[in-house]
Amino acid sequence: MKSFRIGSLFGIPIKLDLTFLLVLPLFAYLIGIQIESVTDILNEIWGAGISIDALTGGMTPWILGTIAAIGLFVGVVCHELGHSLTAQRYGFPIESITLWLFGGIAAFSEMPEDWRQELNIAIAGPIVSVLVGIVSYVAFVLSPDVLSGVVAPETLDGIRFVLGYLAVLNVALAIFNMVPAFPMDGGRVLRALLARSQPYARATQQAAGVGKIFAVLMGLFGLLVMNWLLIGIALFVYIGASSESQQVTMKAAFQDVVVSDIMTPATDLHTVSTDTSVAELVKRMFSERHTGYPVLENGRLVGLVTLSDAREIKPVERDAYTVDEVMSTDLKTISPDSDAMTAIEQMQRDNIGRLLVVDSGPGHGMETGSQDYQEQDLVGLISRTDVMTAFNIIQKSGAMGPMGDRESQPAD
């Protein structure tokens, strides 16, 4: 997603996604064409006494639509700030708040697994939305007394339309967000409540299941009434529920599993030495069906060579080159005591298929990342395949961790 920063609040950067620039005029338009019906409703339920004629001439509907749409998104930012400030109070850092196609996202670098914290963070957004709705309503009620005589009657009608509509929209936003489906707030509330009495991973799976059912119903209803926004949100909720439950299931499965538990140990590794010829390397790649080899010199790790490195040399010249001329020495490494989840995240972040597991001696056990190759002892290699195999074994053995149900430690 392409986004740019527009400022910051409470030290949290506020960003606009490009998709938001599409949705703002759309909302302005939608509000603009609904002015008559919305005003009718406001007049009916709250006796607003707004003159429809004052709002419908010339450009007025589009100006009011734009102001109300901007007001709505200010409400969305307040909603996200509700989540973010609550999370910050518990010590979870917030990277940014981004406005995009479907509203706002507060980007957390980690999520709490304590159900009370998750409940409070999840519910803070809708509570703030209700408060914004109440403030809008109070302003709507007080505006005739405060502003009559100060602004023209038509302007006052416009202001009251915007305030009244924002009161309704913010409360609607709170209700909509409480739909019990990930990644909506209601999904998190549901998981928090389920996690009171059972392991977090199981609560996530159940909450995600409920979310998927809601998403399918929402999508079917969207198709029935041909509402594309609803279909889009349904799809978004379905994908959100799936990825949330996958991520959490994986995290739970790998709890207390470290890299050395699931790596291919150095003794089982196919390696090459620096003076192996590229021709010999390619031959081994075909016969052993490996596309990447750690390169050793006197038993120490000095590089990694892959099929694409070898391919840079023309077939006829491959006898004349050795591995140390084509290998890469900028190595992505991880320590054997690192969490398996850290290895997965590192592979995802760097978009690579394998990490070299190195022991950099006492005192450096937890270090990850690129290191100076002179200090490194290769102890193994961890690949995406190793991770998926381990994950399948842990899943099929019925336990969430290799030693049983360890994630059910009492929270807090």
Ligand SMILES: [Zn+2]
């Ligand atoms: Zn929310």
